[in-house]
Amino acid sequence: MMNTPDAAAKLEALGNPTRLSLYRLLVRAGHGGLSVGQCQQRLEIAASTLSHHLKTLIIVGLVSQERDGTTLICRANFDRMNELVAFLVAECCADSNCASDQSAA
């Protein structure tokens, strides 16, 4: 079960427009992932800037990397996102009866 500081760190990581674009790029790429260079081409930002943002996403666990020769393949970590979403909708209306609470079975 996730706690508030961890969830906040993940949300903060996604809260930057450039980082959110980067993350979604990887989400669309799916399991195949994208190399850092491919990400840079698509986002058109400085390599160092991209590296910073990538590091931020990796630290919070939303993205993982795997080396393939000289290139690094980046992938979105879907499990972490699912955990985050679950955290956000958890305890919906715990103190009242909420008509829009479809999360409960």
Next chain:
Amino acid sequence: MMNTPDAAAKLEALGNPTRLSLYRLLVRAGHGGLSVGQCQQRLEIAASTLSHHLKTLIIVGLVSQERDGTTLICRANFDRMNELVAFLVAECCADSNCASDQSAA
């Protein structure tokens, strides 16, 4: 349909631990909501600080307020959260076949 800057603004708003605690407080409170004073009591932060955070959440639409005499009732806007979650999981694996893509009908 939400765009990236709007989604990033919402995620950034939720990315601060204090603000996330505040938001979840309102989520738990449900449709009844909570007054600003009640939020302050529970979070134990300065009134001005709370007002800043509240304003941030209101600007991005995640929280709404309604006046009742001298007190302001704050409520989480569940529709906006649902939109945000939908945006986050949208286009999952658009460029590949993804086994964990259950969002598509």
Next chain:
DNA sequence: TATATCCTCCCATAAAACCGGAATTATCGA
């Protein structure tokens, strides 16, 4: 070894966020 490619780390700068005390606005009751 020499060389090229890919990426990260160090560094500096500018911008933005965070926080809270004091003053201000809004509303209600006497």
Next chain:
DNA sequence: TCGATAATTCCGGTTTTATGGGAGGATATA
């Protein structure tokens, strides 16, 4: 109108973030 309560805005200082240029590490190939 006066006073009390509720909440926001103003103002400032401090901290954090965003960005990218350039140096340097890691890896592959000849």
